[in-house]
Amino acid sequence: MSASEAAAINALLRQRLRGRPSRLYAAAAHLIEHGGKRFRPYMLIKSCQALGGKKSDAMPAATAIEMIHNFTLLHDDIMDNDSIRHGVPTVHKKFGVPVAILAGDVLFSKAYQVISGPRVPEKRAARLTSRLAAACVDVCEGQLYDMDMAEGAKLPTRSEYIMMIGKKTASLFGAACAMGAICSGADEKDARRFAAFGTGLGVAFQITDDLIGITGDPKVTKKPVGNDIREGKKSLPVLMALKKARGKDRAAIRAAFGNARATSVQLRAAVSAVKSLGIEDDVRREAGSYAKKASSALDRYPGRHRDDLLSLLDCVVWRRL
Numbered sequence: 001m002s003a004s005e006a007a008a009i010n011a012l013l014r015q016r017l018r019g020r021p022s023r024l025y026a027a028a029a030h031l032i033e034h035g036g037k038r039f040r041p042y043m044l045i046k047s048c049q050a051l052g053g054k055k056s057d058a059m060p061a062a063t064a065i066e067m068i069h070n071f072t073l074l075h076d077d078i079m080d081n082d083s084i085r086h087g088v089p090t091v092h093k094k095f096g097v098p099v100a101i102l103a104g105d106v107l108f109s110k111a112y113q114v115i116s117g118p119r120v121p122e123k124r125a126a127r128l129t130s131r132l133a134a135a136c137v138d139v140c141e142g143q144l145y146d147m148d149m150a151e152g153a154k155l156p157t158r159s160e161y162i163m164m165i166g167k168k169t170a171s172l173f174g175a176a177c178a179m180g181a182i183c184s185g186a187d188e189k190d191a192r193r194f195a196a197f198g199t200g201l202g203v204a205f206q207i208t209d210d211l212i213g214i215t216g217d218p219k220v221t222k223k224p225v226g227n228d229i230r231e232g233k234k235s236l237p238v239l240m241a242l243k244k245a246r247g248k249d250r251a252a253i254r255a256a257f258g259n260a261r262a263t264s265v266q267l268r269a270a271v272s273a274v275k276s277l278g279i280e281d282d283v284r285r286e287a288g289s290y291a292k293k294a295s296s297a298l299d300r301y302p303g304r305h306r307d308d309l310l311s312l313l314d315c316v317v318w319r320r321l
Helices: 003-016 022-033 039-050 055-080 091-095 097-115 122-151 158-183 188-215 236-244 247-256 264-276 279-296 304-318
Strands: none
Touching: 003 022, 003 039, 003 055, 003 097, 022 055, 022 091, 022 097, 039 055, 039 158, 039 188, 039 304, 055 091, 055 097, 055 122, 055 158, 091 097, 097 122, 122 158, 158 188, 158 236, 188 236, 188 264, 188 279, 188 304, 236 247, 236 264, 236 279, 247 264, 264 279, 279 304
């Protein structure tokens, strides 16, 4: 997203997140004010433009999708008791859990208020509401699947992991692109194709994100070495590593995996074992397969804005942060 587009989205977000009690709205805007790539609004706007729509037609929905994204982050941080996001204290650490829950609820409610406002035609508002609501249900289901996987002793299968991230992460990417199509006035066939693109991109994004959570440079990711291994996150890189590892490598990963008391030496050994197994290439290849599926969904929509969307795929698969 260009600096001007991001600034326009940020301005709309700030406008919508003003009110009293001031502490509630400060909490709702906290994560938004301190970072975020505005990835989903960008996808929504470009999807609208790829189908002949105007950027102005997409701005209310783009604002709403970013509110929903931040609502999910806020509540996720509470459930995981995370203390830092975007390099600043999480909302519940700064404002307390009760205020943080209310702030998440405000973001959720405001999103629907925005897409059903007077600037949005009634039929379009109904379609946008239906798409966004379905994605929110998926996110909640995916979050519980993730929690169950984390708490269970059994390692999930690859298909179970893909199903989980498809709901928890990719559904909102798919909704962003479908909502962009709807903002252009496109029919449901077009909306479904753009949703397929967003969903494929979202799966590739999360697969890569889970890789970065294990092998990423802490100076870049701002997360401790092996943090996801210590937390016992049953991500695709871990599943691949445990399936492939033997002897000392397997023992090193198992010693740190899900061990809250793992030492820095144990964590470095586990990360080193994962890297030595060539898992990064395997994971990026898997992400690339979903990126390829996403690309094919837009074959019939040539043009500059479609190309802008496709350029995200390489960025997602090969990103380091």
